[in-house]
Amino acid sequence: MKLHEYQSKILFTMYGIPIPNGRIANSAKEVRQISDELGGKVVIKAQVLVGGRGKVGGVRIAKSSDEAEEFANQILSMEIKGLPVRKVLVDEAVSISQEFYLSIANDRNTQKPVLMASSSGGVEVEDVALKTPERIIKRTIDPLLGLRDYQLRDVAINIDLDRMYWQEFGEIINGVWKVYVECDATLVEINPLVITADKRLLALDAKIILDDNALFRHPSLAELRDKDAESGPEIKGRAFGVTFIKMEGNIGCLVNGAGLAMATMDIIKTLGGDAANFLDIGGGATAEKVAASLRLILEDQNVKAILINVFGGITRCDEVAKGLMTAYNEVKPEIPIIVRLVGTNDEEGLRLLRGSSLIPAETLVEAATIAVQKAYGG
């Protein structure tokens, strides 16, 4: 789960990481007021959970409170990559003398946390990583021992940080580590971390991603979830306990298990079609859950055929069939629905489908072939 910059900065403050003076605002009027308090020179930053907001005008520097109000009006009426801007962060504008990159993240390959830092911070850091990877310093952290003091010095030395800032820099990295551990983050990033003209170290931006699996330990953080950041069907799916991801094709998919769901979408593609969605009903799905899933797929007007692929283990095929028939009888869809049920109670499941217009298939290949044919008017 991603946190907004302003939410991340509140956490930073709690962990002793210095941030610019500033506040969150919901309206241009509030922005003016905050700008007045901060002396008129402010940065107004759209709070949306997508990258690249600066490049589309979602971050503006105002030289006066009048300008701040004007920019705020513009930004608050924007949509960035499909997400409405509902809040802006108003920060004091600072003059920057040096920019750094700093983060702690999960490194999947070592299966340990990794500390990354660079003296080439800023918006182009991904380019730096690609073209001059030696400019990104990476240090693995032992998850049992934690961050060691020498690692702080090691990083400071390698990014050519002036010695006068070592102490303060070390405290910032320690703060980042504490946020990472105590909030169960998968990423804590400061980009840029700056040295200002008046010699202050400040986290100008803040990005935190939390481990969804660990949110049970952090109920107050879980409440910060921004529902705008996910499209409608994905939230609806989560509400009844399935994973749904919208795709661009026209063949709806309903599958148990993430791997099998991907394999089902793959075979559709191999046969020349395109999946309309990823939908994993999980293990042991009830008839209600299956019915709700089918209804959800049918909401997508692009869908021209539906492929149901269930391999029963914990999931019972008769239960799946019951759910399919419930939703089918209710919605009476006119598009073809191809059903492949194998495994636990599959015979009973197939029996329940008899007499309906649902098309049974024996193998995955057969089911996908029919689905692709039907979707393209075959």
Added chain:
Amino acid sequence: MSILANKDTRLLVQGITGNEGLFHTEQMLFYKTNIVAGVTPGKGGDWVLNGKIPVFDSVQIAMEVTGANASVIFVPAMYVGDAIFEAVDAEIPLVVCITEGAPIQDMMRVKQYLKSRKTKLIGPNCPGILTPGETKIGIIPGNISIPGNIGVVSRSGTLTYEVLYALKKNGMGVSTCVGIGGDPVKGMGFVETLDLFEADAKTDAIIMIGEIGGNDEELAADFISRKLTKPVISFIAGVSAPPGKRMGHAGAIIEGTSGTAEGKIKTLESVGVKIARFPEEIPGLVNL
């Protein structure tokens, strides 16, 4: 023969009194798995399933009394880290963790701790181990596979069942099937499992089922080219997945440009691994 588990494996079930634990204990008993104990802290002294299985308060006590030499974990995600530490500290040789949704940092600490220990960990978020005709540890349906000489290792659950079923339909049997799980931080990976299959006299060919995300398949390719003499057939799920989308598994995330299905397929093909385009194509690629 087989790897990791056979008819002599004496299994204990951590979280045996929970819904999942109890249900799957019954299923495993039905497969004739030798389940000797259950562990639920606070319920030591109870018996479950009409007095068939004794429950103990700790893994250590259960091991002392019953001689259990493997554990399967069904406890809720919030207790997974502690349950694994407990089993590892009791020095049980094998832990299979079925529970999904374990916090990643908990697993990072477990993973690091295991390096100084002898216990082998499978999972979390995995379907477990099936040695057809001998034992099943976990939730793989027993009736979809027959004994044979093909080793199966997989990061997926139901996709693995699909492959086992396709093999059975073609009269092909399995020495052991190991579901290593789809989480980004987990116990044994492809390399360790391939190594065991290479050493197993009963296994003549290996099927490896991977998916997008991480570098497990790439590490496996390197290992295959250096160490493996047995043929490997592979299927990689996620060719149609758009970059950056999260497909249910924490494991199935594409990071940057690495970890794509195409990249993995190319790397595996370059070391002589036969690639199936869909699961049902696998039996036809096994030449024994």
